[in-house]
Every structure is written in structure tokens, then in C-alpha cells.
Amino acid sequence: MGRLQKILIPFLGLVLAFWFYSARENFKPEMLKGKRVIVTGASTGIGEQMAYHLARMGSHILITARTEAKLQKVVERCLELGAASARYVSGTMEDMAFAEHVVKEAEASLGGLDMLILNHVGTSYFGYFDGDVGHVRKLLEINFLSYVAMTVSALPMLKESEGSIVVVSSMAGKVGFPFTVPYSATKFALDGFFSSLRQEFSIQSVNVSITLLLFDQGDHGPSIHPHPRVLPCPSPPSATASPPSPLPLFLQPCHSTSNTHSGLWGILLKNSLRTQFFPMLHKTSCHVLAGMY
Template identity: 40%
Template sequence: MAGLKMKAAVVAAIAVMVYFGYFRRKPQYNPAEVAGLRVVVTGSSTGIGEQVAYKFASMGAKVLVTARTESKLQNVVKKCKELGSPESYYVAVSMGSYKNASKVIDMAMEKFGGIDVLILNHVDSGSILGGYQHNVAKIERALMTNTWTHAHMATVALENLIKNKGRIVAVSSAAGMVGVPLQVEYSTSKFALNGFFTSLRQELRFNKTTEVSISLCNLGFIDTDMATNLQKYIHSDLYSKIECAAEIVRGAMMRDRDIFFPDNIVQLSIIKDIIPDYVEKLIREEYHAPGSL
């Protein structure tokens, strides 16, 4: 009987995976609705965040970008304006503290008078790879940069976002759905990110504050410099950051609960609880042994 139930579960999972992977037509937004929106994108001096800023800018949104490297942010702002953003600004800060995270929201309030879309995307590149060594400073830095500053910014901006029927997007990872070797700090910070934002979404609905949407972005490997540099340690196909950014913007505009990119991440999210040992084995096989680091 148990075997029969297992088989039925596997068949149902495969049917759902095929549907979501190949047949589901994703709802699309009207680009005209983006014009004039006030958008904040963190971690946007490069990589996925930079492309998200360009996508919003190209449809006429006002954009505030932030990261640490001022020279890169200046270039991003310039390009946002060229693409059609009526107003574009930057704040150069490190997300190593709540005070700095607040500065970004303060700047958006000062320049735009409010926020309609908050894309929380920044990540501490130092937390991405390395064998686990119980390095307290490293785990604390990963949690502060990758999780708590995201939570803090959403909290500080929440009242205004509720007023504006706004959108929050937290950019997470497949490493926030399944544990991965050599990325213990990073994976921990992404699981915590998912925990915070799914719980916050529940609480907002519980309080019947449903106007603000929270979308969680579950990403596989994307062809940013950061991921490309990891290719010698992790065997995995890389997917386009431009297409990834387009999907993040689509999901944000449609207020999707979860945004998956590439599409096969949705399949991972379904099978990870049905055949966890197998999924974890597949993931381990993508990684090189710590000795090669």
C-alpha cells in the first residue's frame, strides 16, 4: 500500500512538473503599467540587479540603484536614463549595517516621495563558496548582508508600500530550497531569507493587509561574473541574466508568489520533498571536493 502511494505521488509529481515546465503560459503584464513606478533595486551595480534596473528603466520607471561601488552605479544610472527612466539615482553604501540599509529607503522617500517596487537582491560575494569552518564572523556577515538588511529594508518601507499597494521581491536561490555543500553560510542566509519573507507575507494576509505583494525569487545558475567565476567548482549550466531579470520583473508586476528561473527550478521545488535523498545526491555531484578549492 505504501509502495502504491509512493508511485502515485511520483506520477502526480511528474505530471505537475511537465505542466509547469512545458505547458503553463505565464500571465503577462502591460508594460505601460510600469511607467512612472518608483523602483528600488539593491545590489544593482552589476549582475542580475543591474539588468533588473535596466528592464524597469526601459519601460519608464523611476529607478534608485544601490551597491558599494560608486563608479559602477554612476554608469548604471546613466544607462537607466538613456533607456528611458525619467528619474534615476544611486546610493553607494555597504549593506553591512541596518543604518546603511535605512539610508537607501530614506533616499528613495526623499527623491521619489514613496516606493512602489522594492527589489532586494544584494548578496555578500564572500559568502558564496568555501568549506564550512565555523567562522562566526563569516556567518554573521552573510546573515547581515544577505538576509537581515533585506528584512530591515522591507520593514522600514512597509508602511509606505502598503499605502501604495506596492510590491516586494526578495531574490533568493535554489540554495534556499535545498541544502548545498561548500555554501553553508550562503545557503543558511537564503533559507532564512525565505523564512522571513514567507512568514511576513502570512502575517500581512492574517492582518488582512493584502495590498502589498511579496514575491520570492528562486534562481538557478545565472551568467553573472560571480557565478561564472564559480564554474570551476560547480558543474551547472548558466542561464541568461537578461532573461532572468525579465522574469523577475514579470513576476513582480504579476505579484507572483514565487518566481522561478530557469523554469526547471519549479521542478526542483516539487521533487525536493518527495525524493530528498536523490535530489541532494544530484546536487552533491555538481560540486567539486573541498580539496580542490
Template identity: 50%
Template sequence: MITFTKLMLLSIGVIVIAVKWRAPTFNAESLKGARILVTGASTGIGEQMAYHYARFGAQIVITARREGVLQEVAKKCLLLGAEKAVYIAADMSNVSDPEGVVNFAVDQLGGLDYVVLNHIGPSPYSMWEGDVEHTRYLMQVNFFSYLQMAWKALPTLEQSKGSLVIVSSLLGKSTSPFAAPYTATKFALNGFFGSLEYELAMKQSNVSVSICTLGLIDTEQAMEKVRGMLKKPIPYPASEAALNIIATGAMRQSELYYPWTIRILCIVKDWCPSLTKYFVHNLYIDNP
């Protein structure tokens, strides 16, 4: 006789197998000549996305704060096979810059097929000490600028039957110590763009929305933050994360969980919150 517990374990097992073996497959040729805007592209996941898009022969506009670094990334994109690669330096904490970037991209490419929003503002990995101003700054960079860019890009994406790709985090699904402001911005992203996806569908829009939930990725910035904090950090490669994000957008899928185990962690959080709290408390080194 199958008990409820056995049935639940069997269900989890089926989910694990289904998620683990659903490897992203997409037609890379569909991205040849595609007009793409990638933010936060001077380093980390954004930089790797730019290189992947370049190899697929796309037309790319990249943006971040550091003009010199962007110039080098754009040069490499051209060497890798990008049909076009241009850059614009922008500071997303400046309320006029997000829309300016979209205008620049549309002018340079004649429209957009993909808008990949990936940028984040600098934030210390430490206990929150009541710094409301920094939290407000981070909300502008990590959240409000996303809204500004999405709204500005929607008309051209509607014409091209394009895609909005939002790079989020496990911390937008499950809370953690030492990242309260950052976590707040990611929860806001997931909530807003999850709702926007429904609204666009109700309006029979041509635009798809993909929300990408990532675990710990081996970017220089992420690894520097957790160094000496986590007992056994297991980061995943930025290049692979970038490719999964690209595939998700190209296939117009609603969600990505990378690595696949992140989906399981989210399920466990909802089903067994006490287990999640135990896991989080034991994830960190004592008195980091």
C-alpha cells in the first residue's frame, strides 16, 4: 500500500528527474542577426551572454558603467562573429539613463528582438544596519531601472514579437542573511514581472517574459562576497548560466532555474519551511 509519505517522495523524485534531464535545446540559428540589448555586460554573466550572442551572429548593444571595459567586450564580440557590437556607458542609478540606453539601442539596431536585463548595483554582503539610503539606491538600480527599460522597450518588442529576459536570483524566492536590500530588489523583480507576464498574455501581446532564477555563480563579484562566509560554496560557471539564460529567452519560456537544483530548493522552502531555516542557519560559518 502506498502511503502519503511514499507518494510525496515519489512525486519529488519525478520532479527531480524531469527537471534534471530537461536540457535547454534551442535553434541557435534563430539568433543570427537578432537585435539584442544586454545590460550589466562589462563582466560576469552579462559579459558571457554578450560573447555567446556574438558567436551566434547576433547584433548586440551592451551597457554597463565602465566605458573602457565595455569597449574591450565589444571588440571581442566582433572577433567572435557578432554581426554588430556597440556599447553605451550608463549608470542605472541615474533615472534618465535607463530609457536613454533603450533609445540608443533602438537607434543603433533599428529595433529590438531581445532585451536582457541583468545589471545590479554594488551591495555589501553584511548584516543590515539601517542604511535606508543605500536600500533606496539599490531599488533604483536593481528594480526601478528594469521597469523603466521594460516599459520603454515594449513597443519595439511588440513589433518584433520579441522577448524580455529578466535575470533574477534564488534570493528572489527564498530569504537569506547578509543580503536584505539585495533580496528585497529580487523579490520585487519576480513579483512585478511575474504579474506583467499575465497582463501581457491577457492583452494577447506578442512579447514573452522569461524570469531566470540563478543560484551561486562563479563571477568575481559573487565569489568575493561569499569568501569566508559559506562553509561549502558550490558555484556554477557563469558561461553555462549565460547560455541557459539565452536559451530560455530564445525558446520564450516563462522560467529558468539554474542550476536545476534551485527549483527543488524552492519547492522545499514552500513545503518544509523549518527544513529550509535549518539549512540556511547551517550554511554559514559561525561568526563570519
């Protein structure tokens, strides 16, 4: 019995790991050609790099952040790199009306939306929690509530295009690290909201994928490592699975397709197992190649 357990349990573990980690390799850069994408927080850092990769793949790009001068430069570079079109809207995500305005702008100028990449993040500090409730509130507005506001505004367009929502989160939104209390709180909030919403989309057969990206190292600023690495990200089971790409820093489209054969409990159990208990193992329906860390 003891020997059986010693062999059977690791074997079962391996089978489960293989199941959770298996994905079809069918991504092609052309999949993003002509797609209409919003990237927030794209004046610098990760958002800026995402915009450039989307540009190389020929997407229509709408970027946003506060600093107009930087956005102008990013738009110019996107056009040089081959974007189908590139434009910006500047403003602060402290203002929910602005968050909604960005989505309306995409509707007016692009006639719809295929992918909403929520990436912006307000400035916080790295140190012991200082008890400043005002800072926590402000950071929640920028890092969380504006994400919700943009999602709500964009949903009708994303449902129509069967598009994707990509939420840039962090390991600090999964595990409580010291010295990042306000920041971590906002990232946990994102996980709660979007993971729960994803389950509802599965139940309702809404064909809009939700992907949470976790970057696991702090290296603030635009210094992007040249060598890409695949990061698994939790997303619902998908018939149109989107596996890793050989391209650097790229977000793949994926869809939370209906699970007609599994039934409600099957969906809930499978999704919860995958996204809650095996967040770092799961790469069934969506992957990100992040050209950093």
C-alpha cells in the first residue's frame, strides 16, 4: 500500500500537471492583423512595449495615459512599425468618466473593439504600510475601478466581436508580499472581480475571454529584458485555444467559449481548479509571451 501511494500519487500529479499545462500551439501573428485594440498605460513600460508588438502585427491601436508628449511619440513609433492605425487619448484614470470616454473613442474611431488591454497603474510606494487611507482609495480608483468602468463600457463591443479582455496583474495580486500593501490590495481586487466575471461568462456562454497576466518580478520602468519568456495565465477552457507565440511580448487572443458538454458544475470545478489552485500551471487556453524578466 505504501509503495503504491509512493508511485500512484506522483504519477497522478504528473498526469494532472500535464492536463493543466497542455495547450495547442496554433498562434499566428496574423491573428492580430487588423484587430482593434486599446492599451492603457501605454506611454511607457510594459504598455508601451505591448503597443509596439501589436503595431508590428498590424493592429489598429488606441493608447492612453496622462502624458500627451510621450503618447505622441509612441503613436509615431507604432505607425513606423506597421500599425494599421494608431491614435491616443490622454487623461487620468482617476476619473471614471475619462475611462469610459476612452472606450467611446474606440467606438467612434475604430467602429468597434476586439481587445481591451488594461495595464495602467498609479504610483505607489515600496515600504511599510503608512496608514494613508486616502492613498489606498486613490489607488483603488486608478488600478481597479477604472478597469471595471472600461470593461463595462467595452462589453457590448467585445461581445459583438467575441473579443478579449487582458488584465495586467502581478504576483502581488495572488500572494501577499510585504511592502506592497496598497498596490497588492488593488491587484487582489482585480483578481476577485475578473476571475468571478469569467465564471459568469462561462455559465452564460459569453464569448469574451478574460486573461489575468501575472508578472513575477519587480523591475519597475521601461527596462524590458530582450529575451522573452512564456507566462501562463488563467483563462477559461477554450475551443479556440491560443498557445504560446514565438514572438516577444505578445498577448494572444483567446475566448471563453461555451462549455455545453460539461454542465455548470463541470465548468465551475474545472475553472476553479485551473485558475485558483493551479494558477501558475494553467495554460490551456491563453498564453502571454512577455519580453521581460
